[in-house]
Amino acid sequence: MKNLVSMKDLSVEQIMAILTQAQAFRDGESSNLTKKYTMTNLFFEPSTRTKTSFEMAERKLQLDVLPFETGFSSTLKGETLYDTVKSLESIGVDAVVIRHEQNNFFDELIDKVKPVIINGGDGTGNHPTQSLLDLLTIQQEFGTLENKVISIVGDIAHSRVARSNADALIKLGAKVNFVCPPEWQGEFNTVNNIDEVIESSDVMMMLRVQHERHDGKTSFSKESYHADYGLTIEREKRMKDSAIIMHPGPFNRNVEIASELIECNRSRIFKQIENGVYIRMAVIEMILKGRE
Template sequence: MPVVPPLQHLLSMKELSPAQIFQLIERAERLNQPGDNPSYHGRFAANLFLEPSTRTKVSFQIAQRKSGFELIDLEGRGSSLTKGESLYDTLKTLESLGVELAVVRQSQTGLLQHCASHLNLTLINAGDGCGEHPTQSLLDLYTIYQQFHSFKGLRICIAGDIKHSRVARSNAAALSRLGAEVYFVSKPEWQDSAIADHYISMDEAVTHCDVLMLLRIQHERHIHREDTAAYLEQYGLTKEREAKMDADSIILHPAPVNRGVEIDSDLVESRKSRIFRQMSNGVAVRMAVMDSLMKGEL
């Protein structure tokens, strides 16, 4: 059989086999324990965030510092992208200056795949428009695995703005391959047949699912701003719906959370919520991804 070369980049969850996903979960679990961190002292990593970010950007920064990288942080307005330079040329410049790993968030779906094919540095997709967000998916999977120790037969519902969600796109594909049953809740205009062709109501979801993954309304990707006044009662997680969930079920959200819109504010830090654990897990997962790619172990 031909030898499959290790992954150089992480751009999509479709690139990872179930075995590789479990490998990253196991490595993240080890890195979440006190002990030795990877050591990349004297080696350079760059973050280029061209869309707003709190959790992803800061957790990558912390993961890189804990791993010993010399860190370069760029924003679009502080780079030559404002002068018309292409993203590829910016990344090629960083590579030429000695950067070995770049984490990029930007708005154009599929652009990173084009850039990656011409780069020697390691590239990690931190969100590309309505495309994918693989490290968010991995930290979601890790959080689910911590709770249930398996994906086989788990009933997982993803609820919200499916059409514009890179989180939904990454998680739907990965969870199905891991053996979970994946369901969706969404307003008709936010449904996406490329992700799923069957949707259930939120009332069905809360009585049926082991994991309820809520998504925010992505106003920045809509042509017209949505009226959110009635969204919680129609499509969100109210306290009345949460009371119907199984005692062992959990609530996830990639955040930022719009309290009182997709979820009642009191439920964000409730017993079933794992929202802040997801955030905490992001550091170990991103350390695991960077270390695995840099060592050629994926």
């Protein structure tokens, strides 16, 4: 694994190796890197969880982290992403995490620059490390993903989380339901009624409504969306006793999920965030170790 830009790049064996190493880091294992590396994080879209957990992962691996503020970079003067990364390569950066609004931004970088490229989210396309931390969270809960029923509910068409998880979960033998209003179906085969999947699901994975990608055309009020597609307190009561709630964040309370459920006994939302640090440690170490 030279870079990580999509879950499609990973075999089942590679996915399991990352999950195993992430769990080892969570259990206290130290890094096996023998060289000193420098990383930087280029986030051209807002981020709390992904950006800070990458930074924490890099520090736990004892890497040198070069600060980079996209809002003060030469991209504002028209510099291309390629020229930005090529400049970072020239000053000695070994690996770059990038989040960008453009789908497949990495096509102009892979095999054209020396630094490792890790995708922190591209437009509506891919978010591989989010998928990996979701897989780790589910595996911790059930011991396996095989034959587990995962229902992903929300703004499917605009969700890089849905796309990345679709690729990975199906590879690992899970059954995946996609639930959304008909106009947010995209290329997915979806169910339009959340109540059809509540009682059979092992995981209810709720997604944020991505208003910023709708060009102001969202036809739902917060109240109507919550009533029709949200995980309400009443729906939670109908879930399997063993079922869990997940959400990649950021979450809109009382829109896609009732506020009272965010920290309820079923919720693994903050555990997902914690797992993100260890997944990102595992990904970074695996890629850099391959270059030693």
